[in-house]
Structure formats: C-alpha cells, structure tokens
Amino acid sequence: MTDEPDAALPGLARAAARKSGAAARARRAQQAAPVEAAEHLPVARVVVDLPLAHLDRTFDYLVPAAMAEQAVPGVRVKVRFAGQDVDGFVIERTEASDHDGRLAPLRRLVSAEPVLTPAVAELCRRVAERYAGVSSDLRRLAVPPRHATVEKEASAPAPSVGEVTGGDEAWAAYPAAPAFLHHLRRGGAPRAVWGAAPGDDWPSLLAHLAAATLAGGRGSLICVPDHRDVARVDAALRSVLGDDQHVTLQADVGPGPRYRDFLQVSRGARRIVVGTRSAAFAPVHDLGLVAIWDDGDDLYAEPRAPYPHTREVLLERAEIEGCAALVGGFARSVEADHLLHTGWAHELAVPRETLRERALIGVAGVDSDRDPFAGARRLPKEAHDAVRWGLERGPVLVQTPRAGYALRLTCERCRTPARCEACAGPLQLTGPTTPPRCRWCATEAPDWACRECGGRGLRAPVIGDARTADELGRAFAPVAVVTSSGDRIRAEVDGERRIVVATPGAEPVAAEGYAVVVLLDAWMLLARDSMRAAEEAVRRWSNAIGLLGPGGRALIIGDPATPALQALVRWDQSGFAGREAADRRDAHLPPATRVATLTAGPGALDDALTLLALPDHAEVLGPLASPEGDDDTERAVLRVPMAEGASLSTMLGELQRLRSARKLDPVRIQVDPLEI
Incomplete structure (x- = not known):
C-alpha cells in the first residue's frame, strides 16, 4: 500500500478549482463583451413568465444580430432576469429603449414559431387588468406547452372555401337572423343574444354561422361547456363545411395533438375553432365571430387565478378585434340579459306562435x-x-x-332523520338490497331503530x-x-x-x-x-x-x-x-355592480384593506369568516357601481403589485365571482 494517491488529491482539487474558476471568468467575460446588435429594430420588448404582479410588464432586451430575423413578436425566448434564465415572449421590436443603461441581450431563441399573436397578448393584458391578476397566468391558458417534434411538422395548407348555402334556411324560424347572417358575410360585427327554442339543433345553427363568417373571409371561435358539446359541434361543422375547415381545442387530447391543432390555427391553416374554456384565447386569423353556448354553465368559470369567465374573455376579444359576438342558450343568464338591457346586443328569438308549435310544457x-x-x-x-x-x-x-339511490333516510313513523350510532352521520341506501349505511363513516346499520319513537321503518325523502x-x-x-x-x-x-x-x-x-x-x-x-x-x-x-x-x-x-x-x-x-x-x-348585485372578494388570513386581509385606495362610492362588507369553512382565513366583499368597476379593478391590481413587491402574505382576489 502507498499514500501517494491520497497525497495527490489536494493538488487535483486545486487544479479542478482553477479550471472551474477559469471557465466562470470566461463566461463572465463573454457576457460582458459587447454583442453585435441587429441593424433593424434592435430592441425587443419581452414579457417574462413570472407570476409576480410587480413584474407584470415588458422589459427591454437587445436583439443580437444572429437572432435578427427570427426574434419576431410572439416567439418564445430565454432572457437573463434577476440572475437566472427565465422564459418569456417577444411582444414587439423597436428602434430604441427608454432604459438609459446597457441592455442585456436575448440569451436564446427557444423557438422561431410565433405562438403569441399581438391580439392575444393584448387580450391577456386586458383580462388580467379586469380581474386584477397577472397576465402570465393567462398566457399559460392561451399558449399550450411547446412540443418540439410537432413544431417541426408542416401544417396542411388552408383548404379553399367553396360555395356555402343553407344558413338562411336553417335560421328561417328567427326573424332577425337574415340580417345577422348578412352582416357576417359582409364582414360586419353584429352582436346578439340568442334564445334557442325547444328542439333546435343548436350545433347545426352555430355551424351555419361559422360558415357564413368563413364565406366572408374571416374565422370563427365557438366555446361550449364540455367535451360532449365539442363533439356535437364538431360533427355539425363536418356536415356543413367538410372535414378540413376547423379544429377542436381540448385539454384532454394529450400535449402532442393539442399543440398540433394549436399550430394549425396560429399558422392560419384552420380558421374555425371549437373548444372549451381555454379555447377563448385561440389565435384565430382574421377573427370575425366569437360565440358562446350556454354561458350560464359554471364550467366557464376558470378555477385558477385570476379566475376569468369565458363569456367576459370573448366579449373583451370582440371589442379588441372588432368582430361579431353571439351569446346563446336555451336559457338566458342574467349577464346576457344585461347585454340586452344596456343596448350592447340585440335579441335573436323565435316568435311566440312558433314556440307553441314546438313543445307543450x-x-x-x-x-x-x-x-x-x-x-x-x-x-x-x-x-x-x-x-x-x-x-x-x-x-x-x-x-x-x-x-x-336513497340519499337520505327518515323514520317512517315520525319523520326523524336517521342517524348513524357511531358518528351521528346521515344514513343512506346505496342499492335496493343493501342495508342502511352511514354517508360519513360507511358504518352499516341493519338493526337501526328511531331514538324518538322506536320505529324501525325507513323512508327516503331524497331519492x-x-x-x-x-x-x-x-x-x-x-x-x-x-x-x-x-x-x-x-x-x-x-x-x-x-x-x-x-x-x-x-x-x-x-x-x-x-x-x-x-x-x-x-x-x-x-x-x-x-x-x-x-x-x-x-x-x-x-x-x-x-x-x-x-x-x-x-x-x-x-x-x-x-x-x-x-x-x-x-x-x-x-x-x-x-x-x-x-x-x-x-339589491346592488352583479351584473349591475362590480363586486370583488378578498380572502386571506386576518392580518393579511386587514393590511390589504388598509393599503387599498377604494373608489368614491365603494362599500366594504365584512370581514367575515371564509365561506369555505377555513378558520384561518377571512373574507371581505367590495362593491362599487358599474361605472366605477374599471377603477376598482385598477386599484386591486395596484394592491397586488404593492404586496408582491413588498413580499407580503398573499391575498386571493376574485372579481365578479359566480357566488358571493
């Protein structure tokens, strides 16, 4: 045995340290060395993918000459931010920056595929502002994760549009429909609230509206509550327009197929999109119509911050892109009625005589x-x-x-609710031959007897x-x-x-x-x-x-x-x-007023209400215990007239940016929640 290898270890460690230090110095020197900037529009304005409210804005970076052709608005990039590489999107290119110091260059072009269109980027910004949120959370809804293999595939060219007929006949029962269809074909932007009649084949009617819009050279975006409705509209579009004019955007089809369909839309190969909640952000080229079916369904309420509602996203998009808008359903939501009440939209409905012929209720x-x-x-x-x-x-x-089966049981004789002897939970029946069973602890009670009257018979008030x-x-x-x-x-x-x-x-x-x-x-x-x-x-x-x-x-x-x-x-x-x-x-409730809820721990909620600069006519209701039953949180409700709704959203956004910059405890803000 010899000690020579052990004696050599310190020398090897020093050599490795010198090599590592030299590499680090070389990287710093390379980063500090001047980068040749692009000759044309050398400044890129980038939004970074960080969920921090005080960083929700664009930052200027230098465009290296090597990236001059590919770093176009909408592409994914890597940038150096706060000492680390972070993802971002190029929003625009400019000639100069307002920043007085030296601009850091773009680190890497992740992909040359422009996936965030200017209209969708503006939509994310406006929706984030309306819901006092962060636009990066909305960009995650708008742009699916990248799939490099799919991105290398070429999308099929946009098919030609033949003569499309039948829309007027399909909508013949609606007196106002011919004018609506005429505006769609001529490139207009009509807005309507549609009350469907019993027996209407609503997927086919929506397909004919999309066909009329396509005949006018524009695209359509149709949002429905769930995958079953997507399948129905998909079949209707195939029947009216053929197989190659539209795509369906759903989250449950897998990352590869989803990204492939998304790229067909962003490249302009398909101009009609049908999908659920997140399809509202689809980058449809030359958008001419946004439509939502059954807008009162709670599936349209996004469960993640900033909790936008699909109807409001589509209406905001109609304003941004100047396209037609349709809110339809067999029933009518209060929000849809508000659109008619304010004159924002007109009504599409069948005459009373036709309703009497359709169904007897x-x-x-x-x-x-x-x-x-x-x-x-x-x-x-x-x-x-x-x-x-x-x-x-x-x-x-x-x-x-x-x-x-039988979800709740009571005594047949005195109607006293049947309770479990072990935990006092409600008893239920799960089948015609099974004994009573506790809904809470699953304990069976085959020998149950009523504590009030001693009866052993059971009946089911809730079936x-x-x-x-x-x-x-x-x-x-x-x-x-x-x-x-x-x-x-x-x-x-x-x-x-x-x-x-x-x-x-x-x-x-x-x-x-x-x-x-x-x-x-x-x-x-x-x-x-x-x-x-x-x-x-x-x-x-x-x-x-x-x-x-x-x-x-x-x-x-x-x-x-x-x-x-x-x-x-x-x-x-x-x-x-x-x-x-x-x-x-x-009662001063939505949609006539703008309401926001603030939920947080007692201390954080008090701080938020103290920092918040409320509009002149704002009301603060609470704080009260959180309706979720969490003892560690409280909730306050803010209410303002609709005329001051934008001001409330702006001030709530400022509050979030201030709390984010100071690293204070988070406060959950929901603007116009479904339930108050």
Whole structure:
C-alpha cells in the first residue's frame, strides 16, 4: 500500500478549482463583451413568465444580430432576469429603449414559431387588468406547452372555401337572423343574444354561422361547456363545411395533438375553432365571430387565478378585434340579459306562435293532503301518463336532481332523520338490497331503530337516479331503463323506446329527440343556498326540454305557483332573466355592480384593506369568516357601481403589485365571482 494517491488529491482539487474558476471568468467575460446588435429594430420588448404582479410588464432586451430575423413578436425566448434564465415572449421590436443603461441581450431563441399573436397578448393584458391578476397566468391558458417534434411538422395548407348555402334556411324560424347572417358575410360585427327554442339543433345553427363568417373571409371561435358539446359541434361543422375547415381545442387530447391543432390555427391553416374554456384565447386569423353556448354553465368559470369567465374573455376579444359576438342558450343568464338591457346586443328569438308549435310544457302539482315524503307524491298520475304516452312514440327522458339511490333516510313513523350510532352521520341506501349505511363513516346499520319513537321503518325523502330507475323499471316493464350520471354519463341514445334517467347536465342526446321530458323534484334545485339557485334551475330544466323532438311534451313536477316554473311553462326565459336582473339591480348585485372578494388570513386581509385606495362610492362588507369553512382565513366583499368597476379593478391590481413587491402574505382576489 502507498499514500501517494491520497497525497495527490489536494493538488487535483486545486487544479479542478482553477479550471472551474477559469471557465466562470470566461463566461463572465463573454457576457460582458459587447454583442453585435441587429441593424433593424434592435430592441425587443419581452414579457417574462413570472407570476409576480410587480413584474407584470415588458422589459427591454437587445436583439443580437444572429437572432435578427427570427426574434419576431410572439416567439418564445430565454432572457437573463434577476440572475437566472427565465422564459418569456417577444411582444414587439423597436428602434430604441427608454432604459438609459446597457441592455442585456436575448440569451436564446427557444423557438422561431410565433405562438403569441399581438391580439392575444393584448387580450391577456386586458383580462388580467379586469380581474386584477397577472397576465402570465393567462398566457399559460392561451399558449399550450411547446412540443418540439410537432413544431417541426408542416401544417396542411388552408383548404379553399367553396360555395356555402343553407344558413338562411336553417335560421328561417328567427326573424332577425337574415340580417345577422348578412352582416357576417359582409364582414360586419353584429352582436346578439340568442334564445334557442325547444328542439333546435343548436350545433347545426352555430355551424351555419361559422360558415357564413368563413364565406366572408374571416374565422370563427365557438366555446361550449364540455367535451360532449365539442363533439356535437364538431360533427355539425363536418356536415356543413367538410372535414378540413376547423379544429377542436381540448385539454384532454394529450400535449402532442393539442399543440398540433394549436399550430394549425396560429399558422392560419384552420380558421374555425371549437373548444372549451381555454379555447377563448385561440389565435384565430382574421377573427370575425366569437360565440358562446350556454354561458350560464359554471364550467366557464376558470378555477385558477385570476379566475376569468369565458363569456367576459370573448366579449373583451370582440371589442379588441372588432368582430361579431353571439351569446346563446336555451336559457338566458342574467349577464346576457344585461347585454340586452344596456343596448350592447340585440335579441335573436323565435316568435311566440312558433314556440307553441314546438313543445307543450306543463306542471303537475301534488295533493297537499298527501304525505310530503311519499313516493306517490314524487311520481303523480300525470307523470306516469306522460311517460306512457311518450313510450308509444319514442324515448323518454326523466331528469332527477340527485345521483345515487336513497340519499337520505327518515323514520317512517315520525319523520326523524336517521342517524348513524357511531358518528351521528346521515344514513343512506346505496342499492335496493343493501342495508342502511352511514354517508360519513360507511358504518352499516341493519338493526337501526328511531331514538324518538322506536320505529324501525325507513323512508327516503331524497331519492337519486338509481332508485328512480328502479321505480320506473317496475312500473313500465319490460321497457329498458338506462341511467346517465356521475362517472357513467352517456353522450347519446338511439331512437328506440326506452326510459332515460339522468341528472342535470348528464342528459344524453336522443337521435330524433325525446318524445317526453319529465322533470322531477323541482323543489330541490330551487332550494339550493345560492344567489343563482332559481337561474340555475331554469337553465338546467331548459337544457333538458331543449332535447325534445318535434311535437314533444314536457312535464315538471312541482308547485305551479313558483315563478321559475311559470317562466318555464311559457318558455319565457327572457322575462325570467329580466326579473332576476331587476331584483339584482335593486339589491346592488352583479351584473349591475362590480363586486370583488378578498380572502386571506386576518392580518393579511386587514393590511390589504388598509393599503387599498377604494373608489368614491365603494362599500366594504365584512370581514367575515371564509365561506369555505377555513378558520384561518377571512373574507371581505367590495362593491362599487358599474361605472366605477374599471377603477376598482385598477386599484386591486395596484394592491397586488404593492404586496408582491413588498413580499407580503398573499391575498386571493376574485372579481365578479359566480357566488358571493
């Protein structure tokens, strides 16, 4: 053995250190050496991809001569920022900078593909300002992650547009539609709120609007709530325009296909886009129409900061790009009614006579002398007669508000809620042969007895779709009964005689439409603890009735005197939305006012309210305990007249920048949230 290798280690370490230091000095010298700048427009204004409010602006960088041709607005770049390399986008190129010092050069061109168009960049900036957020969060929604392999592929050239006909015939039931279509073909920017009638093939109608816009040399952007609706509009566009005129943008198709479809749009190879929430930012060339279907659906509310709503994003985009806008649905949201009330949009609706021909809608009340929890009350004779009549003509849809079997149990004798002996949780039934089971701890209670009266009989005041399907299966045997709810949602059913039991939003589409639609337990949707309970109930009922076929009938089980049910019977969603909007104006609630909520820990919330410079007519409600039930957070509600809404958003944005610069505890800000 010898000690020579150990003795050599210090020398090797010193040599390695000298080499590393020399390399570091060489890098610093290279960075300090002057960079040959581009001759033309040598300054690039870059937005960095950092979620810090006080850094949400452009920074000037020098464009090296080697990048002069490729560093165009919209490309991804790497820049040196705060001692590290960060991602960014080139927003524009200029001749000079307002910065007096030496500009750092662009470090690297990530890709020569311009993926952030000027219009989309401006949209991200405006939406961030409106929602007091950071534009980098919106750029993540607008531009999908890069897929280098896909980016090297060439996109197919834009197909030629042949003669497109049929739009006027498809929209013949709407007196104002010819003028709307004419403006689309001529490059105009009409704005409308569309109230669809029962039985309308709304995907086909939207496809004809996109075709009229394409005939005028412009593109279209259509947003729908979920993937099932995307599939329906996709099929309608293929039927009207063929296979090569549009793309669908969805997050669940995988990064490669998603980026491939995105590039087809950004390169101008496709000019019609159909998609869900994030498709509102698609870089459509020569955008001529933005359309949103069923804008009251809560799927349009982005769950991540800054929590933008797709409807507001599209309306902002219509203003930026000067294009047409359409807000449509079987029901009408209060926000859509506000667009009509302010004169921003005009109405597209069918005459009252046509509505009477489309569907017959009725309400079946229940004898108040009967037991309020009896099963016969829930399915009165009128409902059985309607289902029997419908089964002679085709499929029947039965909508029930809850999924499951028997979701809540009470004593059959005294109506006392049945509770678990172990944890006092509510008991439920999960099937026709299973014993009662606790919803909280899953403990079974086969020998349950009522603590009040000693009774052992149980009944179910809240019944789910599975129990409803069992009841209807026994009543109408041997007719097939299928369910659609939860994670077992059917997209469509054929025209065979069957009963389809579905929860709201999970109703499958029938090939030729349903012969009858029965809506059960109207009281349950109306009893939700929400400002939007009645509006949401009418929307869900209207969407179900909209699936009727020609000459179909609808029956809703509930109190005939309820205003929401009366509006449904008359198919007067416009009048109902107008009354709801008037009530909210009287109560100083959105959309007549601008509301923002601030949620944070008690100390952070007090600091935020102290730093915030509020508009003159602002009201502060709270702070109160957070509605999420978190003991560590509080919430305050800010309310201003709509005329001062932009000022409130600006001041909230300034607050976020100040807190970000000072590294204070975060405060969650939501502007015009769905629920207050």
